[in-house]
Amino acid sequence: MRLPYSFRRGIRMRIVVGSDHAGFALKEHVKSYLQRSGHHVYDVGTDSEESADYPDYALEAARMVASKDADFGVLVCGTGLGMAIAANKVRGVRAVQVMDPELAEMARRHNDANVLTLAGRYTDPATAERIVDAFLATPFEGGRHERRVGKIGAIEGEERPGTIDRKEA
Numbered sequence: 001m002r003l004p005y006s007f008r009r010g011i012r013m014r015i016v017v018g019s020d021h022a023g024f025a026l027k028e029h030v031k032s033y034l035q036r037s038g039h040h041v042y043d044v045g046t047d048s049e050e051s052a053d054y055p056d057y058a059l060e061a062a063r064m065v066a067s068k069d070a071d072f073g074v075l076v077c078g079t080g081l082g083m084a085i086a087a088n089k090v091r092g093v094r095a096v097q098v099m100d101p102e103l104a105e106m107a108r109r110h111n112d113a114n115v116l117t118l119a120g121r122y123t124d125p126a127t128a129e130r131i132v133d134a135f136l137a138t139p140f141e142g143g144r145h146e147r148r149v150g151k152i153g154a155i156e157g158e159e160r161p162g163t164i165d166r167k168e169a
C-alpha cells in the first residue's frame with residue numbers, strides 16, 4: 001500500500017473536511033485516507049447523499065481554518081467551485097479548487113492556500129489522494145509571495161461593496 005507523503009514524513013495535522021451531497025462519497029474517501037495517514041480529522045458533514053447546501057459546510061469548515069482550530073480544510077461538492085466561492089468569503093481563508101496535484105503544489109507554494117476544494121463529480125479517489133498529498137506536503141515559499149498574499153489580506157480589510165467608481169463606456 002502506498003502511504004501518504006505526509007505520513008511517511010511523520011507530520012500530523014488537524015484537518016477539517018466537509019461536503020454537500022454531491023461531494024459526500026469523495027469526502028468520505030478523503031476522510032478515511034487522512035485518518036489512515038494519522039491526521040486528526042474533523043468532519044463538519046454532510047453525512048449522507050441527501051440533498052444539502054454546500055455553503056453551510058463551507059462556512060463551518062472555513063471558520064475552523066480561519067480561527068486556527070484546524071491547520072487545513074478539504075471541502076468537496078460536485079465541482080468544488082461553490083465550496084471555493086463560499087469558503088473564500090471567510091476572512092483569512094484562501095480556498096482553491098484543484099483538479100491535479102501540480103496545481104495543488106503551486107497553490108501551497110505561491111498562494112499559501114489553506115483550504116482545498118475538490119470536485120466530487122469529476123475527480124476520482126486516486127487522483128484526490130494525490131492532490132491531497134501534494135497540498136499537505138508542500139510548504140509556502142514565502143519571500144515575494146508573502147508580500148502578494150499579504151496584499152490579498154489587505155483587500156479583505158479594506159474592500160467595501162460598491163466603492164469602485166466605474167466610468168460609463
Ligand code: RB5
Nearest residue numbers: 022077078079080081082
Ligand atoms: C449540487 O448539485 C452542486 O451544484 C454542488 O455540489 C456544487 O457543484 C456547486 O458548486
